[in-house]
Amino acid sequence: MTGIEIHRRGLMLVLSSPSGAGKTTLSRRLLESDTEIDMSVSATTRKPRPGEVNGKDYYFLSTEDFGIMRNRGEFLEHAKVFGNYYGTPRKPVEEALARGHDVLFDIDWQGTQQLDETAPEDLVKVFILPPSAQDLEKRLEKRAQDPADVVAARMAKASDEISHYQEYDYIIINENIDKAFMELQAILRAERLKRRRLTGLANFVKQLREAL
């Protein structure tokens, strides 16, 4: 239609929240309804669980290979959790962004900080909060069949996660899942229209001005 094509660079969408604020549901809905975004696939040194597929659920790596990649700077972010290493390989994300495809991340505030250091321009950081303390307690108690120390660790992690809300661009308060999802979609739609993500604009504008 335009004669000159305008492309957009993909973006990296980070959804963070304390456990139980609805992040998993929102991520699933987004991935189901939006063909321009896919989940980031992490690399890990932990052993595959039954049914997990290499390259789809995770890239399963030996500790040695993980270390080599890390030393080469081939991870956008990485961390050690319960004795296993996890990381986001840089190359598949870079390839997705270059072809105008978005990547969704399910990472905590520490991973988000690392992404922010390596690719701030591509990053869109959304923090999801529960509507009230009572609501959060209720959701965390639902899983109360877990051992007491697991529950305590989860609560400490939720509190730690919440304390970093100031590092995020957008806040969604998930009082109603449909409204929260609409808000998430609006953020994604808007961010895709950011001028700085568009290429080909300069030539397009040049053509417009020549016609005048």
Add this chain to the structure above:
Amino acid sequence: MTGIEIHRRGLMLVLSSPSGAGKTTLSRRLLESDTEIDMSVSATTRKPRPGEVNGKDYYFLSTEDFGIMRNRGEFLEHAKVFGNYYGTPRKPVEEALARGHDVLFDIDWQGTQQLDETAPEDLVKVFILPPSAQDLEKRLEKRAQDPADVVAARMAKASDEISHYQEYDYIIINENIDKAFMELQAILRAERLKRRRLTGLANFVKQLREAL
């Protein structure tokens, strides 16, 4: 619902575009459908036209009063156009933003630059482009009953306006008015969720953490 109330500060939405790119239609639709945004009312030294209401269409001022306000820094932006002065009074905009209400501006790149100097945090800058040079020509020719010098001046102004697209945050390419309007709505919805516009969050988060 939350116990602690979260408020948002309003934002200033600037829609700019070359003449004929659909800005007027998009502004009208937005004002009709969204109760949280109103058009900014400019002050001017030009005489009221029949039917124009003071305080609604414009604040009609004497040249002397305009000068006094300008010298006191009471305009967010101002300009002289065809011998008349125009300006955006700071006070009503500040009051709207403080109560969480948004303000829509129909100003050119020069007014936008002035707003950007005085209130960059509150400003959301959207540039609307026609889908092609042919389309823009066609739209400008529709008004070809105007005198040739008027048409020439309009085209020069359009070209000048377009050359400043890089100063805007978002680009909407108006190939289809419904799609363009949906994009404009998404931008507004998303910008309202920006963390930095929210007040009361710190106390809300404190309450959440105390419950854990």
